[in-house]
Amino acid sequence: MTFDPSKPSLIDQPINPPEISVFEHLELLSEMGRDFASSQDIAVSLKKAVMHIAEYVGAAGGALFILDESGHNLICEACVGGIEITGLTVPSDQGVVGRSVQNHSGEIVRDVQNDPNFYNKIDQKSGFVTRSIICAPLRVKDVRIGAVELVNKRSEDGLFSDQDLHLLEAMSASAGLAIQNARQAEALVEQEVLARELELAAEIQRSLLPTARNDDFPIHGINLPARTVSGDFYDFFELEDGRICFNLGDVSGKGMNAALLMAKTASLFRCLGKTIHQPGRLMSLINNEICETASRGMFVTMIGGIFDPRSGIVRIANAGHEPALFFDPDGQCRSYEAEAPPLGITTVLADGDRYPESEFNIGQGSFYIFTDGVTEGYLSDGSELEVSGLTKILLDGRDKTPADRLADVVHAINSSKGPIRDDTTLLCLEQKIRPLGATKVGEASQNILIDDEQIEQIVSLNIPSKPDRLKLARSVVTQAASLCECSDDMVQDVVIAVDEALQNIIRHAYSNRPDGEIKVTICRSVANLIFFIQDYADQIDIKKVKPRDLSDVRPGGLGTHFIREVMDEVIFLPLPEGSGNLLKLVKRIK
Amino acid sequence: MVSFEGDVDLQTSPDVRKVLLECVGRGQSVVVDLSGIGYIDSSGVASLVEGFQTARKGGHNLVLASVSDGALRVLKLARLDKVFTICDSIEDGLVVVG
Numbered sequence: 001m002t003f004d005p006s007k008p009s010l011i012d013q014p015i016n017p018p019e020i021s022v023f024e025h026l027e028l029l030s031e032m033g034r035d036f037a038s039s040q041d042i043a044v045s046l047k048k049a050v051m052h053i054a055e056y057v058g059a060a061g062g063a064l065f066i067l068d069e070s071g072h073n074l075i076c077e078a079c080v081g082g083i084e085i086t087g088l089t090v091p092s093d094q095g096v097v098g099r100s101v102q103n104h105s106g107e108i109v110r111d112v113q114n115d116p117n118f119y120n121k122i123d124q125k126s127g128f129v130t131r132s133i134i135c136a137p138l139r140v141k142d143v144r145i146g147a148v149e150l151v152n153k154r155s156e157d158g159l160f161s162d163q164d165l166h167l168l169e170a171m172s173a174s175a176g177l178a179i180q181n182a183r184q185a186e187a188l189v190e191q192e193v194l195a196r197e198l199e200l201a202a203e204i205q206r207s208l209l210p211t212a213r214n215d216d217f218p219i220h221g222i223n224l225p226a227r228t229v230s231g232d233f234y235d236f237f238e239l240e241d242g243r244i245c246f247n248l249g250d251v252s253g254k255g256m257n258a259a260l261l262m263a264k265t266a267s268l269f270r271c272l273g274k275t276i277h278q279p280g281r282l283m284s285l286i287n288n289e290i291c292e293t294a295s296r297g298m299f300v301t302m303i304g305g306i307f308d309p310r311s312g313i314v315r316i317a318n319a320g321h322e323p324a325l326f327f328d329p330d331g332q333c334r335s336y337e338a339e340a341p342p343l344g345i346t347t348v349l350a351d352g353d354r355y356p357e358s359e360f361n362i363g364q365g366s367f368y369i370f371t372d373g374v375t376e377g378y379l380s381d382g383s384e385l386e387v388s389g390l391t392k393i394l395l396d397g398r399d400k401t402p403a404d405r406l407a408d409v410v411h412a413i414n415s416s417k418g419p420i421r422d423d424t425t426l427l428c429l430e431q432k433i434r435p436l437g438a439t440k441v442g443e444a445s446q447n448i449l450i451d452d453e454q455i456e457q458i459v460s461l462n463i464p465s466k467p468d469r470l471k472l473a474r475s476v477v478t479q480a481a482s483l484c485e486c487s488d489d490m491v492q493d494v495v496i497a498v499d500e501a502l503q504n505i506i507r508h509a510y511s512n513r514p515d516g517e518i519k520v521t522i523c524r525s526v527a528n529l530i531f532f533i534q535d536y537a538d539q540i541d542i543k544k545v546k547p548r549d550l551s552d553v554r555p556g557g558l559g560t561h562f563i564r565e566v567m568d569e570v571i572f573l574p575l576p577e578g579s580g581n582l583l584k585l586v587k588r589i590k
Numbered sequence: 591m592v593s594f595e596g597d598v599d600l601q602t603s604p605d606v607r608k609v610l611l612e613c614v615g616r617g618q619s620v621v622v623d624l625s626g627i628g629y630i631d632s633s634g635v636a637s638l639v640e641g642f643q644t645a646r647k648g649g650h651n652l653v654l655a656s657v658s659d660g661a662l663r664v665l666k667l668a669r670l671d672k673v674f675t676i677c678d679s680i681e682d683g684l685v686v687v688g
Contacts, residue, residue: 467601474597474629492660496667499631503600558632558668565667 231258377413465516595626598634610641
């Protein structure tokens with residue numbers, strides 16, 4: 001049995017009730033089910049359903065009402081015959097249709113004009129005469145979906161019978177099920193579209209992470225998202241002068257909003273980091289940007305830094321992130337805690353307009369930055385990894401490559417059943433090379449092997465820690481540099497560097513005591529002029545030796561900046577406890 | 591106007607600082623003649639900056655004149671070559687401070 005929409009209005013064609021067979025009934029239900037299953041558009045299927053039902057029961061017109069999300073209104077989603085009322089909205093407790101929905105029962109009204117619930121405004125407007133109504137609720141178990149209402153039987157008197165109502169109720173039960181199935185299928189399709197979009201977002205996000213490098217590259221990272229997309233990130237990239245910028249961050253929250261803020265922060269760092277090489281200033285600029293535009297309550301904890309592979313100096317700024325860990329070759333641990341709030345909280349910083357920086361020499365040690373997903377990750381026994389567990393894995397694996405060591409950590413918290421608890425990200429910085437011949441400096445007139453480069457000693461000078469000996473030292477440095485055929489500018493530069501280094505020793509290491517001893521050894525290799533400057537004062541905290549911001553015009557604090565600016569390598573060499581401090585300065589002469 | 595000669599380093603910069611602060615303390619702008627300076631270190635630069643800032647606070651100026659190549663190199667390293675007014679000669683400096 002099919003419905004022909006090309007037929008003239010049903011109301012004008014009174015016909016005899018059709019012979020109803022079980023077969024026909026089943027055939028119709030099956031056809032409705034097929035419509036809903038095959039159609040991409042649920043509205044079209046609803047229209048077909050109401051056509052089938054009206055035709056089958058022999059009604060002049062019919063309308064299908066669906067409850068809106070609030071449940072307070074019934075909206076006509078499809079209608080045939082009679083008056084076009086698609087889109088009509090009625091309160092869900094009014095009209096014959098409202099009564100049917102509220103009572104969960106079929107309604108038959110044969111004396112329409114005297115029914116208190118009858119809504120007669122449409123008849124008044126259109127001139128249509130409603131004689132009889134049957135209405136049945138659409139529902140699946142206790143879930144109300146709406147109702148189907150039929151008007152005027154296509155018979156002489158236009159009145160429906162109880163049998164018509166039973167038929168409608170049977171049809172409505174099936175239609176309700178079909179509508180619910182179609183809705184679920186539609187939701188499933190939407191979910192699939194979302195999942196595809198999410199996967200695409202994850203792919204873009206993965207492309208923001210740096211490509212893994214060879215084992216001998218100093219920085220390695222790993223990121224394991226807890227969901228498809230991650231709020232964690234890390235990055236590193238080389239600058240033209242050979243230094244390497246790096247970062248690791250964690251956006252508050254999870255899911256798509258965290259992923260978007262992650263993408264923004266990572267992009268800002270990469271873009272600005274190419275021209276701004278002070279991590280504290282760089283992060284302050286990113287902070288301003290995020291404060292200006294991020295949605296309320298979202299923030300980013302991050303450690304950003306710059307590493308100079310030639311000097312071994314690492315300079316970092318920590319914005320509210322988990323403390324980073326530095327392990328020296330003996331396994332002793334030093335942590336670098338946050339000295340300022342996360343990015344996106346406030347533009348007012350305690351240290352003025354920038355995030356405070358820390359500086360240290362990587363030497364033969366290893367430096368790790370990680371998100372709380374690592375330390376709060378669950379082990380297979382259900383306990384958290386914690387910093388102690390992380391430390392153990394890193395130290396146990398110190399003979400492994402950094403990439404293998406990081407994989408060990410992830411494996412430990414990913415071995416328990418079920419998804420990982422949080423996004424998990426780690427970054428390792430280390431520069432494992434053969435130990436330098438630092439303690440050999442004192443062995444005068446002897447060639448020293450450093451990095452397979454044969455160097456020759458030019459002169460060695462012992463001076464007391466007195467300011468009036470600086471001129472003498474400058475004179476010796478001038479002569480030594482001239483001997484190596486350095487240009488006048490180059491001579492001037494190395495004189496500045498050595499003089500400033502000696503000043504620092506007199507003023508800071510010896511606290512202006514005149515009885516300290518300073519040893520300056522000047523060497524050369526084929527390509528370099530090298531200065532070893534040793535004192536025998538208490539060991540200084542290398543973290544505190546850092547150049548200051550030059551945009552802040554004030555007296556003092558320039559010496560360290562001068563040294564860094566004019567020399568190609570500046571490195572504190574490790575000495576045994578109580579042996580003083582040894583600074584190595586290198587100037588490329590070829 | 592005030593002239594210095596020789597090296598300004600950790601040994602001599604306390605004297606330079608004292609003289610500069612005395613000069614700007616007189617309530618006049620100062621031209622600092624650096625033509626005789628062979629070497630100036632960070633402590634010498636710090637003395638110049640302190641003199642400059644004190645002069646500015648009093649509504650006056652501190653101008654550098656006849657800066658030697660060596661001293662200019664150090665000022666540039668400190669990014670101070672754009673902060674100080676640097677004149678080619680003492681006469682130019684005197685014109686600048688009026």
